[in-house]
Amino acid sequence: DQQVKQNSPSLSVQEGRISILNCDYTNSMFDYFLWYKKYPAEGPTFLISISSIKDKNEDGRFTVFLNKSAKHLSLHIVPSQPGDSAVYFCAASEASWGKLQFGAGTQVVVTP
């Protein structure tokens, strides 16, 4: 049973607009969350993370929001660029354990 769920397999957005990717989790013990980005024929690369003591973390065009009560996190990309077209994976772990659980991924396509 998947403990991390990305319910939107794909997302299409116009260049310059905001991309919002969503992720839900079921395990209340998760306290560290990450987003990875994956291009075709490459391995995933780390994008941004957030610990459960925060509700927002920002890094340039990327912002991750965490809502612990709803067991929900989201990744905002503003503004979206063509190079952002990739698969985005949400991942979560219990910090004391270190084992990451990944979601199924969301394919983002940024159109000109």
Place this chain on the structure above:
Amino acid sequence: EAQVTQNPRYLITVTGKKLTVTCSQNMNHEYMSWYRQDPGLGLRQIYYSMNVEVTDKGDVPEGYKVSRKEKRNFPLILESPSPNQTSLYFCASSFDGFNSPLHFGNGTRLTVT
């Protein structure tokens, strides 16, 4: 250049023929792990290693073996591959396996006929 190197990138084999996928990292990372990626299922952990000679099962360990005799290497062994092990495999490493991000290799596409 800091990297995780997997070989081979592509592999086609037949049921029951033992194979090994190699993984090496040059970042002196303590933690290494193997994942498989399947459509609709994301990345699922097969095995992981917190340090040399320390390995443990992930979520889908059946049919796989690993070893960690040296810090830099973490090979994945399929003693008797079956078609349901056809998948895209990724090796990853991180500083300590806790809140440090994973660095992934470029993947191995395995087909078992």
